[in-house]
Structure formats: structure tokens, C-alpha cells
Amino acid sequence: MQSRRCRGSLRSPAASRPPERPNRPARCRAGRAAGARGPRPFHTLFAGGRGSWRVARGHPRGGNDAFRPALQVMLVGDSGVGKTCLLVRFKDGAFLAGSFISTVGIDFRAASLVSHLSAPLQIWDTAGQERFRSVTHAYYRDAHALLLLYDVTNKASFDNIQAWLTEIHEYAQQDVVLMLLGNKVDSTQDRVVKREDGEKLAKEYGVPFMETSAKSGLNVELAFTAIAKELKHRSMKLPNEPKFKLHDYVKKEVRGSGCCRS
Numbered sequence: 357m358q359s360r361r362c363r364g365s366l367r368s369p370a371a372s373r374p375p376e377r378p379n380r381p382a383r384c385r386a387g388r389a390a391g392a393r394g395p396r397p398f399h400t401l402f403a404g405g406r407g408s409w410r411v412a413r414g415h416p417r418g419g420n421d422a423f424r425p426a427l428q429v430m431l432v433g434d435s436g437v438g439k440t441c442l443l444v445r446f447k448d449g450a451f452l453a454g455s456f457i458s459t460v461g462i463d464f465r466a467a468s469l470v471s472h473l474s475a476p477l478q479i480w481d482t483a484g485q486e487r488f489r490s491v492t493h494a495y496y497r498d499a500h501a502l503l504l505l506y507d508v509t510n511k512a513s514f515d516n517i518q519a520w521l522t523e524i525h526e527y528a529q530q531d532v533v534l535m536l537l538g539n540k541v542d543s544t545q546d547r548v549v550k551r552e553d554g555e556k557l558a559k560e561y562g563v564p565f566m567e568t569s570a571k572s573g574l575n576v577e578l579a580f581t582a583i584a585k586e587l588k589h590r591s592m593k594l595p596n597e598p599k600f601k602l603h604d605y606v607k608k609e610v611r612g613s614g615c616c617r618s
């Protein structure tokens with residue numbers, strides 16, 4: 357954190373990327389180069405089978421459970437949609453109002469333990485500005501989950517979601533967990549993107565969706581918890597446990613909170 361508003365830092369991917377995960381699956385791009393054409397259907401992002409990874413149990417040298425590779429989550433979306441604020445809200449429980457300081461490059465913000473998860477979450481806050489896109493691309497492949505944000509008060513950020521999804525198809529792993537978030541719902545006066553529009557788009561692409569507010573904290577914890585639960589269930593692969601369904605969980609929890617009916 358470099359300033360009051362947690363400014364990001366431009367780092368070389370090689371220098372700042374965490375160590376490679378063991379048994380990291382083949383990159384999506386490699387798979388696509390082998391014959392796939394055009395965007396793949398988004399439901400395959402949740403297949404969880406092909407190339408799925410596992411959280412190592414115990415220390416690789418046979419020790420106890422102290423060592424667990426981190427689960428990497430990336431925040432992506434246009435500049436100004438509230439990625440940094442969402443992360444600060446999740447991590448510190450605060451909304452730092454003030455002048456907007458755009459993230460530069462990519463910033464590693466938190467190695468946070470989600471209570472439901474026995475592995476740490478590493479959260480990468482990316483710059484939404486176009487000029488940093490190549491930096492972001494270098495990190496996609498290591499992400500286990502992506503939170504894709506738009507701003508409900510900014511139509512262009514919503515219209516750009518399709519372009520973000522195309523980019524995710526191109527650079528992220530095939531089974532990456534993805535969730536769409538419509539942020540800034542506290543700004544009811546300025547809202548230009550209806551909740552139904554967000555729901556429709558998410559349904560079209562088969563991704564879970566919720567509206568959030570980094571300012572009020574609405575659904576922020578839920579978004580990260582849902583992602584963490586999905587990653588945990590994938591990694592544990594417990595045959596006797598019922599399969600975790602991220603879509604259903606999100607729907608149930610959002611409905612339960614009674615938060616998002618406008």
C-alpha cells in the first residue's frame with residue numbers, strides 16, 4: 357500500500373509473481389493453440405475437471421498441514437469500477453473515500469485467510485487502464501479465480517464486460533472460477549445499469565453474478581467467500597460430500613440477504 361488509497365505498483369511479473377504451483381495445469385492458450393477456435397463456452401470455466409488443480413495436503417516433504425499453496429484471485433474490470441476499493445473493503449473493512457488514484461500495473465494486496473478455507477487467498481488487484489493490459493495478461497494464467505467488475509453507474513464499463521470475457525477466454529486457465537460483480541449499488545441516484553441487465557448478461561455467459569458496494573460493504577464478503585468455497589471444494593474433491601454449486605450458493609445467499617431488490 358503506497359498511499360492512503362492503497363496505490364498499486366508496477367512490477368515485473370517474473371520478479372513479483374509467487375512461486376509456481378506444483379502440478380500447474382497446462383495453460384488455456386496452449387490448449388487453444390492445439391485446435392480450438394473462437395471463444396469457448398463459459399460454462400466450461402466451471403467444469404473443474406480438465407486440468408483442475410489440487411491444494412497440496414501437508415508439506416511437500418511430508419510434514420504437517422502448515423504448508424498450503426495460496427489460492428490466487430484476481431480483480432479485473434475497467435478503470436474506476438472499484439476494484440481497489442472492493443479489496444480494501446474486504447481486507448480492512450473500510451471505504452477510503454477521496455480522490456481516485458488509479459492502480460498502476462498490478463498489485464498484490466492480501467494474503468488473507470477466509471475462515472471457511474484452509475488455504476490463504478492471494479488477491480491481485482489489477483489496473484483497469486488499457487495501457488497496463490499487457491502486465492495483467494501475464495498474471496491471468498496463475499489465477500484460480502477472477503472477480504470481473506463493472507460499475508452500475510457507468511454504462512461503458514458494463515458494455516466492456518464482453519471484451520473482458522474475451523480476454524479471459526484468451527489468457528486465463530480453462531477452469532478458472534469466474535464471477536461477475538456490478539459494483540457501486542449504493543449510488544442509487546446515478547445508477548444506469550439495472551440489476552436485471554447484469555443478471556441477463558451473467559446468465560448469457562453462465563457466470564454467477566451479484567451486485568456489490570465497496571462503500572457500504574454490501575455483498576463484498578459474500579463475493580470472496582463464495583469464490584473461496586468453490587476453490588476449496590474443487591481442491592478437496594471429497595467423494596462423500598455433495599458437490600458445491602457456486603451458482604446456487606450465490607443465488608441463495610444474495611436472496612437471503614434481501615439486499616439487491618431495487
Ligand SMILES: Nc1nc2c(ncn2[C@@H]2O[C@H](COP(=O)(O)OP(=O)(O)OP(=O)(O)O)[C@@H](O)[C@H]2O)c(=O)[nH]1
Nearest residue numbers: 435436437438439440441458459484540569570571
Ligand atoms: N459510491 C461508490 N463509489 C465507489 C465504490 N467503489 C469505488 N468507488 C469510487 O470509485 C472510484 C474508483 O475506485 P477504485 O477502487 O480506485 O477503482 P479501480 O477499479 O481500482 O480503478 P483502477 O485502479 O484504475 O483500475 C473511487 O473514487 C472510489 O471512491 C462504491 O462501491 N460506491
Ligand SMILES: [Mg+2]
Nearest residue numbers: 439440458459
Ligand atoms: Mg485500482
